[in-house]
Amino acid sequence: MDLAIYSYVGILSLVLLFLMYNDKQKAIKKEWRIAEKTLFTLAITGGAIGGVLGMYLFRHKTKHNTFAFGFPLLAAIQVFIIVKLVSM
DSSP states (O other): OHHHHHHHHHHHHHHHHHHHHHHHHHHHTTOOOOOHHHHHHHIIIIIHHHHHHHHHHTTOSTTOHHHHHHHHHHHHHHHHHHHHHHTO
């Protein structure tokens, strides 16, 4: 069970990290961007840790309050839930 939880969160976090990088590159090139709804959906479903890493590694979306506060809050909630599930 623990491995399944870690794998799920890890894969979603890597996907969101990649999407944050991809969106940053598209922003630099002034190309069509990834929808914020897509980024938040992945964060809510378990990838918030990757979203936070992507925000600060790529300096992307850090000035948007919904991301600057939302992603870290979601990540903290997800870490709390993971710790509770694993310690059962």
